[in-house]
Amino acid sequence: MSSATTVAITGAAGQIGYSLLPRIAAGEMFGPDRKIRLQLLEIPPALDALRGVAMELQDCAFPLLQEVVTTTDPDVAFGGASWCLLVGSKPRGPGMERADLLLENGRIFVGQGSSIDARAAADCRVVVVGNPCNTNCMIAAAQGSRLGPERYSAMMRLDQNRATALLAQKAGVAVEEVGDVIVYGNHSPSMYPDAANARIAGQPAPAVIGDSDWLRGEFLETVGQRGAAIIAARGLSSAASAANALIDHVHALNTPGKTLHGLAVCSRGEYGMPRGVWAGLPVRTSAPGVFAIVEGIEHDSFARNALEKTGVELAHERELVADFL
Known part of the structure; x- marks a missing residue:
């Protein structure tokens, strides 16, 4: 059995996270021999929902799931992570232009990119899912001095x-x-x-x-x-x-x-x-x-x-x- 892989996931209590987390814990992302440590990030209003998700993960008794951390602190979530999966982003609201959405999410990904560059593992890879994912990824990568742009990809x-x-x-x-x-x-x-x-x-x-x-x-x-x-x-x-x-x-x-x-x-x-x-x-x-x-x-x-x-x-x-x- 290989050593554990630490995976940070943002927006972890959301719909995608709810579908994603059990599959990672079951070995579908990193293989059937890789232990997993999940570090889950949410905004404060969603923290109770995130705790409920963590309870469900525990109740599944996944053999590969070593630990689940729930937090609202990006530095805790990204600390030591080898994979940062940035699923969470602000959704487009009624009457919101794409330009407004880019600016709203830009502030989020500036903070997350800075925290990842400071706290994540030296071998970290970052995948951005939260939309507009291409430009959010560019913003997050721009905050880095330690991790190069080749470490960042967005999901197509x-x-x-x-x-x-x-x-x-x-x-x-x-x-x-x-x-x-x-x-x-x-x-x-x-x-x-x-x-x-x-x-x-x-x-x-x-x-x-x-x-x-x-x-x-x-x-x-x-x-x-x-x-x-x-x-x-x-x-x-x-x-x-x-x-x-x-x-x-x-x-x-x-x-x-x-x-x-x-x-x-x-x-x-x-x-x-x-x-x-x-x-x-x-x-x-x-x-x-x-x-x-x-x-x-x-x-x-x-x-x-x-x-x-x-x-x-x-x-x-x-x-x-x-x-x-």
Whole structure:
């Protein structure tokens, strides 16, 4: 049995946290031989709910769960953590513009980024889920002097999973037959899910689907608007699927190999993304927690226009939060 991995999770009493925590404790994120220490952060009004979640975790009697810490203090939550999963963020309220949401969350991620850089373990990796996750990740990373930008990623895996499932459904195949699906740019309706370079049963996805209008129309719109569709249907945002995507994100980032997957990471200008923003890009994991951006994937003029659009949005968001960087 390996030594325990300390995992800090923010917004831990929320919907995503409630779906996520038992699965981490059961070994789904780090494997069946890894002991887990959970350090759970919430805002003061949610502390009682968090204590209830901790009671439920205890009642599950997970063999891998070594300890659960509940706190409202970021320094306690992030202290010694090897993984910081920043799930919590302020939701968009009625009448709130995206610019207002960015500024409200910017203040939160300044504080959390500073605490992580000061308190987390030397091997720490940070994953941002709380939206707007790309720009929140950039803000948190900007507070660091000890941990470099390569330690920070934002979650595009929910979009990747949505695109994968939709292609599988259209092709009439199992989801494991679909691969190399990358979602570029921002986690927003401007994202670009790249079906042109995806594979279905080892063949180019466009050849298998045989419907370019669908791939350039309904497919892109469905993936880009899926979160809003779920809110309209159930009155709440995605929770179980977001938790599942976070498990996939961390597992992929921890598993070296040739598999292509997508992370939002600090751009150096690949695929036309503005330098220094956190953009969804294709990567391969070279060592646990270490990735390399995959370059050289070709895109046609339609795709390049879509990449430019989502890149412009990320650059605009960076301008809006410039005071936090």
